[in-house]
Amino acid sequence: MKTFASVQRSLYNRIISAKPAGFAGKWPGFNVRSDLRTMVLRLLPQEGPGKQDEVHVSKNTKTQYMNKYFSMFSLKLATLTVLLIAGLRSATATEQLPGLPESLELRFSTIQCKGKDVASPVLYTAETERLTYFFMMSGFAIRLPEIPVDDATGGLEAGPRVELQWEGLNPQMEIVGADEFRARKSNMAVRDCIEKQYRKLYYNQLYPGIDLMYADRAEQLEMDFYVEAGFDYRSIQFRADDAAILALGPGGKLQIRLGDSVVAIERPLVVQDGKPLAANWELSGQEVKLHIPSADPEKALRIQSFLGNALQRI
Incomplete structure (x- = not known):
């Protein structure tokens, strides 16, 4: 039977490694991988000095914990998505502003x-x-x-x-x-x-x-x-x-x-x-x-x- 700590670590590793293929993980002023790691660590219960490693979790308790965790994570992820979309729209608007240096590329x-x-x-x-x-x-x-x-x-x-x-x-x-x-x-x-x-x-x-x-x-x-x-x-x-x-x-x-x-x-x-x-x-x-x-x-x-x-x- 798994412990709280092993469940936490397994979930953490799965989320951090699930970055979409081809996505660099970086945005101007925003490091997706670093901020995601910080967010996940804040959501996970902090490990006590040898306490949680000794506590065994039943299947129902583990399921409830995972559902609660992913619900909170989804809310955070939705917020980050909104911020990213706003950044993209801002970048597009900036690109259309007059007075930007003209590209030498043939058009x-x-x-x-x-x-x-x-x-x-x-x-x-x-x-x-x-x-x-x-x-x-x-x-x-x-x-x-x-x-x-x-x-x-x-x-x-x-x-x-x-x-x-x-x-x-x-x-x-x-x-x-x-x-x-x-x-x-x-x-x-x-x-x-x-x-x-x-x-x-x-x-x-x-x-x-x-x-x-x-x-x-x-x-x-x-x-x-x-x-x-x-x-x-x-x-x-x-x-x-x-x-x-x-x-x-x-x-x-x-x-x-x-x-x-x-x-x-x-x-x-x-x-x-x-x-x-x-x-x-x-x-x-x-x-x-x-x-x-x-x-x-x-x-x-x-x-x-x-x-x-x-x-x-x-």
Whole structure:
């Protein structure tokens, strides 16, 4: 038959060890594990000098003790839960306050207006300190920084822009933003319109069996293509408008020259069946294609590239 002390210790160990998986056990100014331990010790009867170890407990007494204990513990736990929820709401409210430092993370923004039909072909935009991106059904455009005007006013004019259009795309594709930011960093305020910002932008089924994901990678525009087994990666092609001069540069980069500036798209990184494959861009006038000589068409393929980190003036 167990003693009071052994029952206390067993309950204490079970509660302390029952922390949810993945929960760090800490909150700013509040240590869940430490405070829970203190609370449990206060609820448990204090051990006397050798007295309670000598007292044996019947089954009914032990059951009554456990019911009373868990009733008190549940009340305490409910109080702690309310405090945690209040803390979470406070943190969310703080995140939405104006004047917070802006994250440098690339954000894919879209404007949704109630009862209005916005006829712009641009569905999403994103910008860094140096480049602005415009995402459309047909492709995407890149605009370079503003250029100083050579006059006494010291004004600025819009930077050059190039549009890259997907060739032979699937008109039934789905374009959707994912992983929405809680706090917006722009100051856009339009009546009956809401701006939403996302960490990722998906072009589902850009081509049959091929998905495209845009994301941020250290202020670069990351492009990930996912090619399902049995589909041809060679469907992925795009064309640059005549305003750009295309060339292959060092390291297999695709260089896009606009005026006196160059933007680079990194050499594609390809993985199939967990193994890297050699790949490169191929140019034919203003058209760009992928070349992956050892790709197996019967296996899935992932193709990754980055844009925007190599902006330079000529």
